[in-house]
Amino acid sequence: MPNGGTITAQIxxxxxxxxxxxxxDQGCGIPQERMKHIGEPFYSSKEKGTGLGxxxxxxxxxxxxxTLHIDSVVNRGTTxxxxxxxxxxxxxxx
Numbered sequence: 670m671p672n673g674g675t676i677t678a679q680i681x682x683x684x685x686x687x688x689x690x691x692x693x694d695q696g697c698g699i700p701q702e703r704m705k706h707i708g709e710p711f712y713s714s715k716e717k718g719t720g721l722g723x724x725x726x727x728x729x730x731x732x733x734x735x736t737l738h739i740d741s742v743v744n745r746g747t748t749x750x751x752x753x754x755x756x757x758x759x760x761x762x763x
Contacts, residue, residue, distance in 0.1 A: 683752050687735070690751040699741035707739055 676694045683689035699707070706712040708727045713720035730737045735753035 687752050687754050690753070692749045692751075693746065695746040698743040698745055699739070699747055700743055704739070704741060 674694060674696050676692060679689075679691040679693070681689050681691070703714055708723050709720070710724050711720035727737050730751055730753065733753055735751060738750045738752075739747065740750075741747040
């Protein structure tokens, strides 16, 4: 959000087996032509961006059995949902 703004973070139970992390901003939103490239390696809309941040984030979420979903509307903002399975640690080594 180049002109400032608020980011809201929410955590909730998505279902009995997973937890949802939701991040909401009221920024400028992401145009549809850019949305289709989100997560591609080396794609960045920033002048000094590497284009690896979201790709790595998506990979980490997937490696943990979760999903990452981005919904964005130009001039309204963006919502990012990360859903991860709940894993119970029983104390034994794996």
